[in-house]
Amino acid sequence: MLVVKDLTVSYQEVPVLANINVTFHSGKITGIIGPNGAGKSTLVKSILGLVKKQNGTISYNDQSIKTIQKQIAYVEQRKNLDLTFPISVFDVVLSGTYAKLGLFKNPGKLEKKQATNALEQVGLLELKNRQIGELSGGQLQRVFVARAIVQDAQVVILDEPFVGIDLQSERAIMDILHDWQQKGKTIIVVHHDLNKAPQYFDDLVILNHGIVDFGPTSAVYKPENIQQAFSADLSHVLFKNRQEDQTK
């Protein structure tokens, strides 16, 4: 269980997140949704210790998050990476072992085996020697999920993993998320596409600088929350479609 308590974060004195209190449960896939600029990425970056927080504490099973930094895997947005970098698919996945290896130790047979297995799980073993720029967006996303598999962390955070990827990759990634869910990991997904939110996530956090609501998706995904975080129009469209789906 990952608990965020009274979290406040500002960038150059402009508050992005104010007094956030939210809990992420083990064995659940939790989606974080909210409009652009709502602070979704900032929230996960605070959990990862990548941004400075003005106030608040973050703990995992009653331990300070700092002491278990290596137990958090992060699958960042692909657009932030240099795809011309001379590194192969296999070596990217292998870098998932670096956290546990620490300094001065190089990956050996065991680590390479882990990387091979992870690539097999995401269905990309035959592409392992490709330079990463030669992959499609979906394949690339699977590579970074494979790296998170290798990291074998208790908490996995994915930032917009489903943006611009093919259906096959989306399914492969969802399979992995469900596998992690079975193993009792805490899975946090920053997500933009409201349509699919109910089908992906067990729990939802609706964010707009503050927490609008959080809890089981069935309880939280409702018109008034969407209206409050996004807009009345969007809420109207989404839930109208849904009603139509149900009547069909």
Place this chain on the structure above:
Amino acid sequence: MSSITDFLQALSQYDFLQSALLTAIMVGVMSGIIGSFIILRGMSLMGDAISHAVLPGVAIAYMLGVNVLLGASIFGIIAAILIGFVASSTKIKMDTSIGIIFSAFYALGFILISMAESSTNLHHILFGNILAVSDSDIMTTAIVLGLVILFVSIFYKELVITSFDEVYAKTYGLKVQVIHYGLMLMLTLVTVSALQTVGIILVVAMLITPAATAFLWTERLLNLLILSAVMGTVSAMIGLYLSYTLNWASGPAIVLVAAIIFFLSFLFSPKQGVLLKTLKQRGGMK
């Protein structure tokens, strides 16, 4: 062709030429290796800045009679820290910060060097004088080469991951700043060694041109490092030959050779060569 035999004969005869060749090779290797990481991290401008910013350190070391490496390292690191500090604590962007700090250091270096003019030769510091390499220079260069190879082999995976994906490295608790400043320290050491060979103004060319050339030929990092070192060495050797035969300044000669090799690769390299790409496109259109 007779000039090549002349050169080889001179090489067997004169110690100074042997020393020059040995230094050129060592500098080619170390700048190729460190340069590869510089270009991959998008830090070419930083490389240029640090190589210029060591000048006051060089001048002060001459004045006090201490080892040039020490003076240069101190100023190189101070410059790297200041550049980072100005950029991170204000809204000023990195390239602007680099421009301010390195030109200030360079200017200070000029004034200090002119004050110490009697014992040093500004021209040689600026453009290199590889034919006047002393035994202690060779020693220093060998030590720096050793340090560079040691640093890269010990921190290889950290250098790779911080270059490729710094955010990920941070999330698993790697001290990315330590790796950054370690690399900056290596950069200043390489700069000082390359001073003798190509001069302070052209050090950046030794760092980035061979590495950029290698980048056009390979998609494997290890190959990039090796190829970059080879390109650096070949440029330095051919440059030395031209410098000796045609009486050109060694620095510009070496840098021009490196640039010509880059240009040829730019045209002909199999994956990224512009000429082959154009031909392929034409072929595809028919």
